[in-house]
Amino acid sequence: MNRTLILCKPDAVERGLVGAILARFEQKGLKIVAAELRQLDGETLAEHYAEHVGKPFYDDLVSFMGRSPALAAVLEGPDDTYAIVRSMMGATNPADASPGTIRGDYGTLFTENLVHGSDSNESAAREIGIFFPNL
Ligand code: IDP
Ligand code: MG
DSSP: OEEEEEEEOHHHHHTTOHHHHHHHHHHHTOEEEEEEEEOOOHHHHHHHTGGGTTSTTHHHHHHHHTSSOEEEEEEEESTTHHHHHHHHHOOSSTTTSOTTSHHHHHOOOSSOOSEEEOSSHHHHHHHHHHHOTTO
């Protein structure tokens, strides 16, 4: 089986949307194999978002991601499960995300876009290692 990492970001937890988001993945046929509500610190976020350190939106991203707990989870499914998750998330900017996607249905803001999903099998392995090193 193939695995990928998701985060229900602080806005999703604050708005009570974690259940709705996880239900979509479960209904799609993906299995939750790990999940934990966690307050993310700057060090963890710098590692997780290493590719974005120094970008104009980075400081806003980190302060948003650390303002209240996020739900980190590992989903399991067939080959390239990350791609199934990414298509269900929708475009990064909710303004561009199609209805029927998580960001398209629940979001309006670019930074506060509800959910993270690994963008490749390599990213999935790296990010699962950050959040669930014992998995
Ligand atoms: P992704 O989450 O769809 O993979 P990335 O480009 O990896 O998108 O960006 C990581 C996160 O940083 C986004 O989900 C979003 O929260 C935030 N972000 C990315 N680009 C922008 C931007 O141009 N303005 C504001 N926030 C951004
Ligand atoms: Mg990304």
